[in-house]
Amino acid sequence: METRIYKIDDCTVCHDKICQAAEIIQQEELVAFPTETVYGLGADAKNPKAAAKIYAAKGRPSDNPLIVHIAGFEDLFQIVETLPEQAKVLADKFWPGPLTMIFKKNQNIPYETTGGLDTVAVRMPNHPVALALIRESGCMIAAPSANASGRPSPTLAEHVKEDLEGKIPLILDGGEVGIGIESTIIDLTEEIPMILRPGYITKEMLERVIGTVKIDPGILQQDSLARPKAPGMKYRHYAPKAELMIVDGDRADVIEKINALTAEMQACGRRVGVIGTDETKIYYRGDLVLSIGSRADEDVIAKHLYKILREFDAGNVNVIYSECFHTPNIGQAIMNRLLKAAGHHVLIAKGNQGETKIV
Ligand code: AMP
Ligand code: MG
Numbered sequence: 001m002e003t004r005i006y007k008i009d010d011c012t013v014c015h016d017k018i019c020q021a022a023e024i025i026q027q028e029e030l031v032a033f034p035t036e037t038v039y040g041l042g043a044d045a046k047n048p049k050a051a052a053k054i055y056a057a058k059g060r061p062s063d064n065p066l067i068v069h070i071a072g073f074e075d076l077f078q079i080v081e082t083l084p085e086q087a088k089v090l091a092d093k094f095w096p097g098p099l100t101m102i103f104k105k106n107q108n109i110p111y112e113t114t115g116g117l118d119t120v121a122v123r124m125p126n127h128p129v130a131l132a133l134i135r136e137s138g139c140m141i142a143a144p145s146a147n148a149s150g151r152p153s154p155t156l157a158e159h160v161k162e163d164l165e166g167k168i169p170l171i172l173d174g175g176e177v178g179i180g181i182e183s184t185i186i187d188l189t190e191e192i193p194m195i196l197r198p199g200y201i202t203k204e205m206l207e208r209v210i211g212t213v214k215i216d217p218g219i220l221q222q223d224s225l226a227r228p229k230a231p232g233m234k235y236r237h238y239a240p241k242a243e244l245m246i247v248d249g250d251r252a253d254v255i256e257k258i259n260a261l262t263a264e265m266q267a268c269g270r271r272v273g274v275i276g277t278d279e280t281k282i283y284y285r286g287d288l289v290l291s292i293g294s295r296a297d298e299d300v301i302a303k304h305l306y307k308i309l310r311e312f313d314a315g316n317v318n319v320i321y322s323e324c325f326h327t328p329n330i331g332q333a334i335m336n337r338l339l340k341a342a343g344h345h346v347l348i349a350k351g352n353q354g355e356t357k358i359v
Contacts (some may be wrong), residue, residue: 003164005157005171011132017172018129022136024170025050030057032146032160033133034174035125037098037183037199038153038306039160040069040143041168042133045079048112051142057167059149064232065115066142067100067183068122071134079120079140081106084188086210093209096126098179098200102187113142115231123183129174144232145182146171152238152306152341155180159310180303181333185230186213195219196230198333200302219336240309242273242317244342248324249349255283257349258321262286265319273317275308277301280323288315298327302334309341 006017021031025042028050032041041058043050045068055062068079073091076083081104090101105120114120125131134141145153148163157173164171184199186206194214195203206213216229247254247261262272262285274286278294290308293300312320322342325334339346 007173008129011128018132025137030168032171035127035130036178039146041146042141042143045113045140045142048110051112063115066144069141071131079109095124098183100183100185152309198336238337238341241313242320244320246322246342246346247349253349270318273312273320275322302330
């Protein structure tokens with residue numbers, strides 16, 4: 001299949017391209033499109049055959065449900081069985097935006113879209129191209145991230161092309177996304193709402209609006225007995241091809257430890273990648289040293305994470321060492337994705353010494 005790419009700078013100017021994309025969705029086919037979080041791979045959410053094509057194109061396990069994207073709060077009434085009162089308050093505050101809410105589904109949403117679950121995940125994206133596509137198609141659009149399963153999520157149309165060229169008919173290229181990390185997922189089917197995936201909208205931001213919110217214990221620690229409730233969180237995800245290890249500790253200790261590990265690896269003929277920051281990049285001696293941004297701007301760190309993981313793939317490194325990014329707000333989401341990419345391998349640096357731990 002030929003994959004066309006349409007550049008969309010302005011939805012009004014590019015209205016005919018949006019219309020063509022909408023027709024493809026109506027014809028049970030797939031369209032990749034930008035959202036403010038990452039690029040999504042969309043299909044008509046109410047059509048089981050269309051939804052099934054998403055799993056085939058991505059190589060996605062069939063029990064990993066999709067998020068349904070809507071363009072107006074009232075669309076919810078068509079697809080949910082019960083609408084908890086927190087939904088309106090959260091939507092008023094955070095929609096359109098990077099918050100996905102989980103509800104009990106009704107029969108309008110097929111099990112192909114929900115990975116066999118009786119619940120449905122819904123969000124209203126804050127991106128003009130995504131909203132125009134939903135409105136023009138007249139469909140609700142089921143869309144997971146538009147990467148091949150297991151690869152880092154796409155933050156540029158080129159990333160989608162890398163993973164899905166030849167497998168889907170159209171990519172809408174809206175440039176680089178704004179946030180770069182997937183939406184926060186909150187489950188509203190529990191008595192106390194529960195975060196199933198951390199994202200740009202933090203626990204504190206949610207609690208200011210709806211009171212107490214829990215965090216799914218299954219997402220905090222890999223060796224926890226609790227299984228994560230969002231099925232996607234159990235898969236090794238977001239992973240670059242090279243082995244990735246996170247090094248935590250004081251700044252000087254981390255630099256010293258990463259350089260010592262780098263020298264050991266290079267002595268065995270291995271190519272080493274390092275994820276540093278604008279502040280530390282010059283101190284590293286890896287073969288490919290990339291800055292994820294400045295520690296002063298955690299939004300930039302989030303935005304660059306997946307892009308940088310893909311750059312290491314292109315740079316053919318065998319092993320990657322990364323600094324830790326425990327920043328106050330979106331930091332929890334950044335570390336959640338980085339830990340998954342690293343298979344939870346963290347080394348605590350104490351000078352050139354260190355101890356490995358699985359967190
Ligand atoms: P992606 O957009 O690729 O991050 O995939 C959507 C994510 O939403 C997956 O990781 C799913 O586990 C999660 N998700 C979607 N629907 C549900 C649901 N009904 N219950 C729990 N998690 C869900
Ligand atoms: Mg994904």
